[in-house]
Amino acid sequence: MRYEVRLSDAEKAELGGLIGHTLDWLGSDGCGVEIRTGDLRLRIVPEEEHTPDAEHPYAEATRPLLSRGPKTGPEGGMSEVGSSLGTIRSVRILSTFVSFSPVTERPALALPGGVVLGPSPGYEEVHHASFESAAAASGGSDPAVVGLDLGMELSTDLGHRIRLFTLGYSVRVSVDETGEIDDERVYVVALPPPA
Secondary structure: EEEEEEHHHHHHHHHHHHOOOOOOOOOOOOOOOOEEOOOOEEEEEEEEOOOOOOOOOOOOEEEEEEEOOOOOOOOOOEEEEEEEEOOOEEEEEEEEEEEEEEEEEEOOOOOHHOOOEEEEEEEEEEEEHHHHHHHHHHHHOOOOEEEEEEEEEEEEOHHHHHHEOOOOEEEEEEEOOOOOOOOOOOOEOOOOOOO
């Protein structure tokens, strides 16, 4: 089974529309991220999409979901990550292919306070460079393979590189990443500037 868990065309247009604008403020609340350019507030939160197959009936993939926030108003629990970061020169989408490892019995897990969760079945999300490698690694009769947009990268004229990416059920932000993404499992697509 093939799934596409991607940014919509409208979300890509919204991101591409950031090119040429000043990145005034960047914040995070631990679950999502907010970008401010002029009077625009763009919120990025995680969205889970159901991606089941026969062996993984509850499998999900998490992508960033974009929405416009109010132009003014309360901070909404966002803490500043950076401000006055320069003019956005490029926006790139970070994508990968995902399969799920075989279901295995997981050992009991001891939590703080003496609580112990008993053994249970579980599996991992595995990232791949291509659809073909994800399908080959999955095995099974009709494994789930997910084409996943997992984040984005903004570059500014001041040399800042800001990466926003899903991790579990959250969107994380990293500022001033150096160098290119060298993970062969992630491919990058540059968005065109606004017309």
